Amino acid sequence: MTNPKPIRHRAPVRALHGDGTTCTHRQPRRRDEQPNPECPGRTGYTATCSAGDFTLTNGIRAYVEEQASYHARTTNEPKVTR
Numbered sequence: 001m002t003n004p005k006p007i008r009h010r011a012p013v014r015a016l017h018g019d020g021t022t023c024t025h026r027q028p029r030r031r032d033e034q035p036n037p038e039c040p041g042r043t044g045y046t047a048t049c050s051a052g053d054f055t056l057t058n059g060i061r062a063y064v065e066e067q068a069s070y071h072a073r074t075t076n077e078p079k080v081t082r
């Protein structure tokens with residue numbers, strides 16, 4: 001076939017600002033810490049697969065992480081033959 005290299009599916013989760021840009025600001029670890037003044041605020045999270053077949057945006061980080069890791073796990077699964 002013409003595709004000898006298997007595609008690795010990886011969908012890293014990124015935090016988003018309200019205008020859709022990626023948030024790389026440091027976030028406070030504890031609730032009583034001041035929020036980062038440089039950050040306009042995170043409004044959601046997004047994951048896009050490196051193979052381009054999966055994109056998810058949601059306000060709940062755990063949900064995006066779960067779906068992204070599920071996608072990577074299921075699409076990278078080697079074909080087992082016994």
Ligand SMILES: [Zn+2]
Nearest residue numbers: 009049051053
């Ligand atoms: Zn994928």
Ligand SMILES: [Zn+2]
Nearest residue numbers: 023025039040
């Ligand atoms: Zn930010």
